[in-house]
Amino acid sequence: MSTYVLVHGVWHGSWCWDRIVPLLEEKGHRVEAHDLPGHGRDTTPVSEVSTAAYVDSVCRILDAQSAPVILVGHSLAGLVISQAAEYRPHKIKTLVYIAALLLHNGESPLNVPDTDSLLGPNMIDAEDGSLTIRDDVIREAWYSDCSDEDAAWAQSLLVPQNPATFTTPINITEENFGRIPRVYIECLLDKALSPWVQKKMYTETPCRVISMNTNHSPFLSAPKEFVEHLISL
Numbered sequence: 001m002s003t004y005v006l007v008h009g010v011w012h013g014s015w016c017w018d019r020i021v022p023l024l025e026e027k028g029h030r031v032e033a034h035d036l037p038g039h040g041r042d043t044t045p046v047s048e049v050s051t052a053a054y055v056d057s058v059c060r061i062l063d064a065q066s067a068p069v070i071l072v073g074h075s076l077a078g079l080v081i082s083q084a085a086e087y088r089p090h091k092i093k094t095l096v097y098i099a100a101l102l103l104h105n106g107e108s109p110l111n112v113p114d115t116d117s118l119l120g121p122n123m124i125d126a127e128d129g130s131l132t133i134r135d136d137v138i139r140e141a142w143y144s145d146c147s148d149e150d151a152a153w154a155q156s157l158l159v160p161q162n163p164a165t166f167t168t169p170i171n172i173t174e175e176n177f178g179r180i181p182r183v184y185i186e187c188l189l190d191k192a193l194s195p196w197v198q199k200k201m202y203t204e205t206p207c208r209v210i211s212m213n214t215n216h217s218p219f220l221s222a223p224k225e226f227v228e229h230l231i232s233l
Contacts (some may be wrong), residue, residue, distance in 0.1 A: 004202065008033075024227055094183060098218065114197045142215065
């Protein structure tokens with residue numbers, strides 16, 4: 001059996017994995033799903049949130065494991081798991097990117113222009129310097145194929161995001177990050193990170209590719225299918 005470490009994306013929290021954690025555990029797997037700094041139940045002020053803090057928190061989880069894990073990242077957490085892989089390659093069996101950023105060395109999220117994404121033109125600058133998304137586009141961007149109940153529940157738990165997390169570049173090498181097997185789960189109906197952008201990334205940094213006919217949050221809209229893919233790894 002495997003250990004899965006699940007890393008949520010920006011604005012979200014570990015709650016986004018609630019539908020799949022019991023399904024993995026029922027199959028005998030171990031699951032670690034923690035809130036990144038400033039998300040979910042973590043009380044770090046948004047002004048202190050950074051990509052480095054995200055990566056440090058994931059590395060601490062990896063350090064606590066007795067055997068290499070399957071490290072799963074959603075959306076911007078693709079950058080986080082790639083950087084963690086650079087620092088802890090011996091702790092990771094497989095990297096799994098779910099509609100996630102898969103960047104080249106030196107790139108930041110701003111180096112991945114997505115003219116079809118609903119997120120960029122609908123971000124709102126808050127008075128404290130954080131970023132939120134317009135309420136009226138959240139469901140279409142992330143949860144269009146989820147139930148009304150799940151979409152409302154998820155939207156109620158979103159938190160502001162520190163914009164610095166979009167500008168921090170990644171620092172990876174072939175010797176560390178590059179030696180770990182990669183799997184990319186593309187979401188073909190995605191309106192947050194467009195399918196053509198996902199394809200461009202996993203083509204330039206080759207992965208085993210799994211396709212799901214979902215929007216950006218398959219762990220909520222298609223949890224059983226999603227878990228089947230994870231277990232197949």
